[in-house]
Amino acid sequence: MLDLKEKTKQYSTRLGDDSLILGHRISEWTSNGPFLEEDIALGNVALDYIGRARMFYTYAADLAGNGKTEDDLAYLRSEREFQNYLINELPRGDFAFTMVRQLFVDVFFSYYLKALTNSNDTELAAIATKSLKETRYHLRRSRDWTLRLGLGTDESKARMTKALAEIWGYVHELFEPDELELELIACGIAVDTREIKDNWFADIGAILSEADLAIPDAEWAVRGGRKGYHTEHLSMLLSVMQSVHRAHPGANW
């Protein structure tokens, strides 16, 4: 039986995993954006997520109290040790794919972080308060792009429709807390995503409908991120992201 501190450490680590992996994926747009202004805007969002990962990891490292740091958590763990939701590790795809994922994640975080601000764990609540403002801006962007692309050209609409179909099966695990989260929900520390689900579906339905896009009727669902079971994409992401740190352990800037 793990004590509460250990469980909170694991919870903060997986929240860090979500932010780091998504932040890295968005950062892959740097110098590849559709035009300069959007390139910079995406870079800002990536940095928001990586900064958020640092806060969650630093807190997890403090709780561990074994001398390990945020860098150990980010750069020296293997694929099976990461517990991010799978939606965050999917390759960036085209711009429509990236924006659909952002829309899904931004709506999710807008409710998740708001709930986390009420956590009994004051550190997690403080991180959530800081992050919520960023997420509100991210959502403004992803909602705006969803409307532009959905109501844009035949090409942009077709790409959005394809992206929606490809990502839809990855949203279900967002609303299925595992054992660790259920225990922390009972302690008033973790967010119960089952309570977010209806709001998420309602908001996404409304935005997609305004963008003249349909919610996919796909029945498939992929799960496993919180258990450390990942798509084949995560190991490649990690090998790139961790390569410098592993090649030069302990190097300082």
Added chain:
Amino acid sequence: MSLENLELFEVFVRSSRGLDHKHVGSLHAEDAEHALDYARDCYTRRSEGISIWVVKSADICSSQEDDAPEFFDPSDDKPYRHATYYPLPKEVGNM
């Protein structure tokens, strides 16, 4: 997306201490709302501002270099338009 679908906007930012908006640069965007978001991302990343204006570059009517002789030279020989041209009577003292 290519730039031909986008318009050019001029960006004006008011800093927290500034009283007026100052021109800081330009950017491409699809419309004004879009430009406002990009202005936030491109020009206020280091806490430079608390208020942003964006204006379509095409909507700005500007003086041309060719107009300079007619526009600006005539004021060069009219020093009486400057307050410093007028000597103050002693009785006024320091204004």
